Amino acid sequence: MKNATYSSFWRMHFYAALFITPLLITLTLSGIGYLFYTDVENHLYDDYFFGSSKKTETLTIDEGVQQAEAAFSSYTTTKIIELEEPYNTRLTMTNDKGDQRYLFLDENNQIVGHQDPTYTFSNVLRSLHSSLFLGGTIVNYLVELAACWAIFLLLSGLYMTFKGKVLKKAKQANKRQNNRRWHALIGTIITIPMIVLIFTGLPWSAFMGNFIYSASQANPSIGTPLLQQQPPTSDVSEIPWATRKEEAPTSSKHAHHGMGAVNVSRNPNQINVASLQQQIEANGITKPYSIIYPTSDDGVFTVAKSSNTGVTGLDVSPYEETTIYFDQYSGEFISKVSYDDYGILAKWFTWGIPLHEGHLFGWPNKLLNLVVCIAFLGVIFWGFRTWLLRKKKGLLSAPPQLSQKISIPLIIVIIILGIIMPLFGISLIIVALLELVMKIKRKNKPVVNDMN
Structure with missing residues (x-):
């Protein structure tokens, strides 16, 4: 049973689990929390989302924006999010430093309250889940690497389960064998759904996510459609994934000679939002949707309905996704x-991202993801207990390397996974180099004679 291939898979499975388990637990728990962010936020921020200013005077949306900018004079409105009733309208305001603030307007477009986006429930969990609160390329790569190695753990575990006949119940199984069996059984059941969850999360990743999006843009027939000229905005979280980094058309320049790109929402030559909303309705766009202001003097208004915004009350069905561009002057x-x-490719991720977030098909989607995540934590628990039950005091008790021969099946699997997940492949090269260095050190280590 324990041939060269099995032994190689077992050792890699063990060491990978040992190093990335803490990160996998963090990602899984934060993912569980994020599944229910809309439900939590509806209760935490009910005054902002559904409350009233108690003022009876009705303002236009533009007057509401002006009032908000007067209250926060160093901030400019960059986005307006129009939600279905009973939700209030939400403004995203940004200052010159890039700091943001959410401000809520009631049905009369009067100010209800405001938030610091950094500390909202959804953004805190999103920051933990994607970058461990630290951010930066290295941390993002680390999170992505953990996801890639998790796929290897699942696949190698599946191989060892059937190769080692682990699911076959022994007549007089000891505690370690029972733990190992539960580890293998639950791991086998969740392998496919867990891999789907991981892959549908990769569009956000730093390395593979950019690769996927670049491939999508470079091949419009399988990816995103081509637009021309200038990027639509600098902050595009409410725009569908498929058009989030796309190039957008430009507005005409005949009405704004000498205008700069500073405080674009206050540009006196820009069309007012109320008139823009008439154009939006005329084009058959219904709430919820987001309006993203132009970020340059030839930029456009971007109006979007997305299935993956991460904003409570804004996500729509993948079929309803749309991104529309309007001239900012006319x-x-x-x-x-x-x-x-x-x-x-773009259609796949348009379905995959809300599936990953747990809102593609309502509560059943949340519950399915929850069960898979809890089961994954169970797999980690039983795997850890199995190791502790076989671990000798003071030793790591890693699986033995029974053969120095190179396992061809393992090499083939690694090459395939390395091609599919480039960052995983790069990490394997580093691991191989470290193994080579350690092997050379062992070979050059003098032999001590204990005969005397």
Whole structure:
């Protein structure tokens, strides 16, 4: 049973689990919390989301924005999020340093309250889940690497389960064998759903996520449709994934000679939001949607309905996804990109991201993801107990290397996974180099004679 291939898989499975388990637990627990962020936020921030200012005077949306900017004079409105009733309208305001603030307007467009986005429930969990609160390329790569190695753990565990006939119940099984069996059984059951969850989370990753998006843009027939000229905004979290980094058309320049790109929402030549909303309705766009202000003097208004915004009350069905561009001066419709325009890759992730977040098909999606995540924590628990029950005091008790021969099946699996997940492949090269250095050191280590 324990041939060279099995032994190699077992050792790699053991060491990978040993190093990345703390990170996997963190990602799983934060993912569970994020599944229910809309439910939590609806209760935590009910005064902001559904409350009233108690003022009876009705303002236009533009007057509401002006009032908000007067209250926070160093901030400029960059986004307006119009939600279905009973939700209030939410403004995203940004200052010159890039700091943001959420401000809520009631049905009369009067100010209800405001938030620091950094400390909202969803953003805290998102920051923990994606970058461990630290951010930066190295940390993002570490999180992505843990996800890639988790896939290897699942696949190698599946191999060892069937190769070692672990699921076959022994007549007089001891505690370690029972733990090992539960570890293998639950791991086998959740392998496919867990791999789906991991892969649907990769569009956010630093290395593979950029690779996926670049491939999507470079091949419009399978990815995202082509637009031209200038990026739509500097902060595009409410725009669909498929068009989030796409290039957008430009607005006409005849009405703004000499205007700069500072405080673009106060540009006197820019169409007012109320008039823009008439154009939005005329194009059949219904709430919820987000309006993203232009970030340059030839930029456009971007109006988006997305299935993966991460904003309570804003997500829609993948079929409803659309990104529309309007001239910022005339309000004229320029172009539109909808779900039907996506290539197969973009369509896959348009479905995959809300599946990962747990809101593709309502509560059943949340419960399914919850069960898979809890089961994954169970797999980690039983695997850890199995190791402790076989671990000798003072020793790591790693699986023995029974053969120095190179396992061809293992090499093939590693190459395939390395191609699919480039960061995983790079990490394997580093591991191989470390193994080589250690092997050379062992070989050069003098032999001590204990005969005397």
